[in-house]
Every structure is written in structure tokens, then in C-alpha cells.
Amino acid sequence: MKNNLNAFVIANPNRCIGCRTCEIACALAHLEGNPLSEGTDDFQFNQRLNVIKTATVSSPIQCRHCEDAPCANVCPVGAIVRKNNTIQINNQICIGCKNCLLACPFGAIDFITEYVNGKKNIQENLKIVENSNMYNKERIIANKCDLCIGRENGPACVEVCPTNALRLVKPNMLVNSIKEKRKKVTTALPFI
Numbered sequence: 001m002k003n004n005l006n007a008f009v010i011a012n013p014n015r016c017i018g019c020r021t022c023e024i025a026c027a028l029a030h031l032e033g034n035p036l037s038e039g040t041d042d043f044q045f046n047q048r049l050n051v052i053k054t055a056t057v058s059s060p061i062q063c064r065h066c067e068d069a070p071c072a073n074v075c076p077v078g079a080i081v082r083k084n085n086t087i088q089i090n091n092q093i094c095i096g097c098k099n100c101l102l103a104c105p106f107g108a109i110d111f112i113t114e115y116v117n118g119k120k121n122i123q124e125n126l127k128i129v130e131n132s133n134m135y136n137k138e139r140i141i142a143n144k145c146d147l148c149i150g151r152e153n154g155p156a157c158v159e160v161c162p163t164n165a166l167r168l169v170k171p172n173m174l175v176n177s178i179k180e181k182r183k184k185v186t187t188a189l190p191f192i
Contacts, residue, residue: 005171006065007085007147009049009155015165016051018058022157022166023047029148029156032118044115048145049108049157060157060166063087063108063145071100071109071144079142085171086147096140104144114139 026047049062065087072080072087079094080087089100091114101109114121121139128137147168148155158166 005085005174006067006082006087007168007170008065009060009062009145009147009158009166010064010169011059011062012165012167013057013059015163016057016059017163017165018051018053019162020051021160021162022049022060023051025156025160026145026148029151044113046110046112046143048110048143050110061106061108062157063104064106065145065147070103070105071142074099074103084149086149088146088149089142089144091141094141096142100142100144109142109144111140112143114141 024047026049027045030048031045049060051058051060065085069080069082069087072082076097076099077093077095079090080100081090082088096111098111101111122136123139124136126137127134145155153159155166155168158168
């Protein structure tokens with residue numbers, strides 16, 4: 001197996017306590033500016049993972065950066081690409097068609113309002129008519145885990161999890177794991 005696999009974050013639901021610290025860290029890692037010193041009205045607070053809680057388990061759900069990414073396969077404009085062993089969305093060419101949202105088997109893609117320089121990006125040519133009023137529609141784009149690409153310490157969610165329920169799985173870790181499993185199986189095989 002070649003070492004050209006994608007990285008991803010995996011959650012251990014046995015350790016997750018559902019505190020949502022990962023969601024907050026994710027949203028803060030993707031903010032421009034500081035909402036504590038500048039106020040929160042001008043900030044788009046959108047995490048790229050979602051903690052799901054049931055009566056018996058809680059766990060963050062986020063992009064698995066699939067090798068044959070269904071989201072990329074259905075994107076009509078090629079806005080979803082592989083970069084640095086991750087699957088990334090180029091928001092500048094995303095048209096908000098929602099094909100990726102439907103194709104993702106994990107439900108890891110959301111759609112959000114695009115902000116530019118702290119303000120909603122308004123489409124000049126698309127109007128909304130409501131109650132006899134007409135106004136321009138804001139631009140909506142795809143949003144998913146980007147593994148905090150470019151962040152020095154890697155994914156913020158992994159860094160802050162108080163129970164170490166999240167782990168970044170790098171391509172070399174997968175290759176080494178497969179090799180170790182094969183060694184164990186080989187030594188456990190009975191000789192007939």
C-alpha cells in the first residue's frame with residue numbers, strides 16, 4: 001500500500017462526553033479576528049464538525065476526507081479537490097448546488113452564508129421576493145472539515161478535546177497499522 005492516503009480525524013465515542021469543546025475550537029480556529037475584543041456581531045461562527053448526542057452515545061461527526069470522495073465526484077464545477085492529503089472545498093468557485101451535501105455518506109457537509117471582510121456576501125443578480133418586498137440574496141457555500149489545513153498545531157478539535165476522544169490519523173499511521181496487523185496475523189496462523 002502506497003503512502004498516498006488522505007488524513008482524517010476519527011472520534012472514539014467511548015471517550016466523548018459531548019461537551020462540544022471541539023465545535024467551539026473549530027469555529028474559533030476558522031474566525032478572522034478576535035470576537036472577544038472586537039464584538040461578536042461581525043463574526044461568522046461556523047464549526048466544521050457537529051457533535052451528535054443520543055441517549056447512549058455522543059460523538060463528533062466530521063469529514064473523513066474519503067479517498068474516492070463522493071462529494072468531489074458530484075461537484076459540477078470542480079470546487080472540491082484533493083490537497084495535501086486532504087479533501088478541500090474551494091469556496092470561491094462553489095455554487096451552492098448542494099450535490100455534495102446529498103452525496104456525503106457521513107452528513108459532514110453543511111451550507112453557510114459566505115462572509116467577506118466580516119460582512120455577508122450579497123449576490124447582486126439574485127433577488128428574493130417576500131411579502132411584496134424584493135432584496136438581494138446572500139451567497140451560500142459548502143462548509144466542512146478542512147483539518148485546519150495550514151494551522152501550525154493541526155486540527156484544533158484534536159488539540160482541545162479534554163478526554164482525548166479525537167485523533168488525527170495520518171497516512172503513514174494507516175500504512176504502519178496495516179503492516180502491524182499483517183504481522184500479527186502471520187504469527188497467529190496455525191501450521192498445518
